[in-house]
Amino acid sequence: MKYQRVEFVLSAPSLQHCPPADFPEVAFAGRSNVGKSSLLNTLLNRRGMAKVSRTPGRTQLINYFLVNDQCFFVDLPGYGYAAVPESVRRAWRPMIGTYLQQRTTLCGLVLLLDIRRQPSPEDHMMFAVLSERQLPALLVLTKADKLSRTQRFSRTQAIGKALGIDAGALLPFSATTGLGREEVWEAIDALLAIQTQQRASSDEVNHAPPASVAPPPRAPE
Ligand SMILES: Nc1nc2c(ncn2[C@@H]2O[C@H](COP(=O)(O)OP(=O)(O)O)[C@@H](O)[C@H]2O)c(=O)[nH]1
Ligand SMILES: [Mg+2]
Numbered sequence: 736m737k738y739q740r741v742e743f744v745l746s747a748p749s750l751q752h753c754p755p756a757d758f759p760e761v762a763f764a765g766r767s768n769v770g771k772s773s774l775l776n777t778l779l780n781r782r783g784m785a786k787v788s789r790t791p792g793r794t795q796l797i798n799y800f801l802v803n804d805q806c807f808f809v810d811l812p813g814y815g816y817a818a819v820p821e822s823v824r825r826a827w828r829p830m831i832g833t834y835l836q837q838r839t840t841l842c843g844l845v846l847l848l849d850i851r852r853q854p855s856p857e858d859h860m861m862f863a864v865l866s867e868r869q870l871p872a873l874l875v876l877t878k879a880d881k882l883s884r885t886q887r888f889s890r891t892q893a894i895g896k897a898l899g900i901d902a903g904a905l906l907p908f909s910a911t912t913g914l915g916r917e918e919v920w921e922a923i924d925a926l927l928a929i930q931t932q933q934r935a936s937s938d939e940v941n942h943a944p945p946a947s948v949a950p951p952p953r954a955p956e
Contacts (some may be wrong), residue, residue: 736803736924741779744799744807750833754799756840759927760807764831765847766855767813770877773910774847775800775810778919795823797834806927807840814857828860835864843871843926845919850876850890850907854897862898871929873922874900879907879914 747753765771776782779802798810811834814827835841846861848854854862865872876894879887887907895902906922908915 739803741800741802744801746796746798748796749830750837753797758806759842760809760840761843761845761923761926762809762811762841763845764811764861765813766857767816769847769849770910771813771847777910777916815855832864836868842929845873845875847875847877848894850879850882854894871926874905875919876905876907880909880911
């Protein structure tokens with residue numbers, strides 16, 4: 736996709752408040768402070784589009800952005816921030832779980848992990864939900880500029896091992912240097928393309944004439 740424009744749509748407190756499922760969407764998730772807003776701003780060439788938060792974990796809303804009038808980018812609430820009240824932390828799990836399991840137009844998830852840290856229990860939970868729903872995912876390792884090449888390599892291996900996946904599936908990224916920006920866009924295009932193909936083939940099925948639209952005759956009483 737040739738990125739041209741983005742507009743903020745709305746912030747939803749839960750799945751029922753999300754906008755009508757009119758466009759394919761890609762969601763972005765990760766622990767608070769992982770660099771999610773910075774990644775979105777880098778992808779969309781906007782400073783402060785997805786507000787880079789000074790108080791991580793405060794936003795517990797599902798934020799919708801419409802990109803090129805053709806797909807939604809969905810900024811999910813960050814998790815794992817210790818200062819968030821226990822009640823809010825407890826609400827996060829079903830909110831995100833419901834969204835991931837039930838949002839019909841969700842094509843894939845971009846899961847952000849800090850390249851310097853081992854995946855947290857919540858990261859593992861996110862990964863488990865993805866596998867369960869068989870949702871395509873892109874795993875991005877943020878803040879890669881903070882490490883040397885050698886350190887980057889060994890951290891990528893360690894994170895791959897922790898998640899039980901090939902380290903080649905992990906994409907190092909830096910909002911500071913722009914490292915990985917093109918690769919993330921390509922991967923997002925691929926996620927959206929899967930959905931489009933699936934839609935095209937289900938449209939073919941739908942184009943077949945309906946077998947019967949009339950209600951079955953009622954048996955005489
Ligand atoms: N060095 C470096 N710092 C980053 C990068 N991405 C984010 N940060 C910093 O990490 C902090 C949290 O970033 P933010 O995008 O607000 O994280 P969010 O809570 O996941 O939305 C901020 O101080 C950012 O400036 C990066 O790629 N490199
Ligand atoms: Mg943020």
